[in-house]
Amino acid sequence: MSNRLVHWFKFASPQSFYPLAGKMIPWFWALTAVFGVAGLWLSFFVAPTDATQGEGYRIIFVHVPTSWMSMFIYLVMAAWAGLGLALNTRLSGMMASALAPTGALMAFLSLWTGAFWGKPMWGTWWVWDARLTSELILFFLYLGFIALQAAIDDPRRADRAGAILALVGVVNVPIIYFSVQWWNTLHQGASVSVNKAPAMAQTMLWGMLLMALCFWMYSIAVALMRVRAIILEREAHTEWVKDLAEVKR
Amino acid sequence: MKALLAVIRRDLLLAARRKSEVLTALFFFVIVTSLFPLGIGPEPALLKKIAPGVLWVAALLATMLGLNRLFAADHADGTLEQMVLSPTPLGLLVGGKVAAHWLVSGLPLVLLAPVLGLQFDLDAGALGVLMIALLLGTPLLSLIGAIGAALTLGVRGGGVLLSLLVLPLYVPALIFGAGAVEAHISGLGAGGHLSLLAALLALAVFFAPWATTAALRIALE
Numbered sequence: 001m002s003n004r005l006v007h008w009f010k011f012a013s014p015q016s017f018y019p020l021a022g023k024m025i026p027w028f029w030a031l032t033a034v035f036g037v038a039g040l041w042l043s044f045f046v047a048p049t050d051a052t053q054g055e056g057y058r059i060i061f062v063h064v065p066t067s068w069m070s071m072f073i074y075l076v077m078a079a080w081a082g083l084g085l086a087l088n089t090r091l092s093g094m095m096a097s098a099l100a101p102t103g104a105l106m107a108f109l110s111l112w113t114g115a116f117w118g119k120p121m122w123g124t125w126w127v128w129d130a131r132l133t134s135e136l137i138l139f140f141l142y143l144g145f146i147a148l149q150a151a152i153d154d155p156r157r158a159d160r161a162g163a164i165l166a167l168v169g170v171v172n173v174p175i176i177y178f179s180v181q182w183w184n185t186l187h188q189g190a191s192v193s194v195n196k197a198p199a200m201a202q203t204m205l206w207g208m209l210l211m212a213l214c215f216w217m218y219s220i221a222v223a224l225m226r227v228r229a230i231i232l233e234r235e236a237h238t239e240w241v242k243d244l245a246e247v248k249r
Numbered sequence: 250m251k252a253l254l255a256v257i258r259r260d261l262l263l264a265a266r267r268k269s270e271v272l273t274a275l276f277f278f279v280i281v282t283s284l285f286p287l288g289i290g291p292e293p294a295l296l297k298k299i300a301p302g303v304l305w306v307a308a309l310l311a312t313m314l315g316l317n318r319l320f321a322a323d324h325a326d327g328t329l330e331q332m333v334l335s336p337t338p339l340g341l342l343v344g345g346k347v348a349a350h351w352l353v354s355g356l357p358l359v360l361l362a363p364v365l366g367l368q369f370d371l372d373a374g375a376l377g378v379l380m381i382a383l384l385l386g387t388p389l390l391s392l393i394g395a396i397g398a399a400l401t402l403g404v405r406g407g408g409v410l411l412s413l414l415v416l417p418l419y420v421p422a423l424i425f426g427a428g429a430v431e432a433h434i435s436g437l438g439a440g441g442h443l444s445l446l447a448a449l450l451a452l453a454v455f456f457a458p459w460a461t462t463a464a465l466r467i468a469l470e
Binding site: 085137140141143144147148151152153157160161164165167168169171172175176179180182183 | 396401418420428460467468
């Protein structure tokens, strides 16, 4: 490792990342609020009532962003995990474990809101549709990751074992998605399909995008808060943590 | 190659000395498949429809039973550390252990499945497809399961955790394996499903030992 790399990796050390994260968190919360207010206003007051689905369709303004985030967070988590394995940085593993609960929450919300949307639209809480099923399996993958990390006492080993699981999962997610899709088309004709929804009005699309940004910023803010807690927990023995104003208090 | 064969021979010998563990998993497979008709009812048409799924789910669970022991005994007596330290690539040794696990827990399932399939009123063609699908699918289960077994090595509550980690990853094998039989029964032809299963197996043969060795090294450090 040359000296040049040390500068580049300055924020890879928990000690220097901790205050940086502290400074960034309010900004991400502010962005969450801005996008959230704009998105909710657009989705509740501006977006027109859907001709076929009535007012009930408005749950997609939460449903679609949470589904996107649940998949995106898994990718980000696996990327952090892979980085941690490759470069052996402690912070990467902490980021991965900080993201996992948020990702699981998003997957859960996506399933839950999907059920709420499905009941009035399809007349049933649950169908074994390809998207629903693969979202459910993604939720299981998150739970497995969290459970594995919780079961290992040594945090460094937990990070690295979790990293391998996340990477194996990321290879499997597309395989699972396509297998479920083919399984679905073979079993039952697509009686209900999300794909065939009528083309969306422009305002609806904007509402969805704003809500997606809102959830995105929320995920970052929460993950940063969680990673700060993890840093404090794991570095509790170090001098710099003992010197922190919030720890001394 | 010699090391690979030596590991396989050793693990088979160990399994032969402890026959009850192997037989327990086999009887588990038989009993679980026999429970389904009791719970669902004896209508032949219905049983024929659910047969591929039932047999495959039972095979998944039966393979899970033996996974815990894949590395546990070697970890306990230090053999695993010697394997990691040996000049032979660890991936090869792990491949040998996985192959032995398959010979002990996967192959018997393949041979037993047609007999159980008869109970579900499957015809000869469907039984043949079921056997081919299991022949391609059970090594896949052993390979993926080895990753989970290595990750949960020496971890609290490893057994239950192992199933939580591995079962979601088994979904594609289950879908294509059971799908092959169903496609054959419905006259669509099982070729596509079997090819996909074989493709997954080829992927797993290449990547799974690699991931398993990485997990083992983490567990042992």
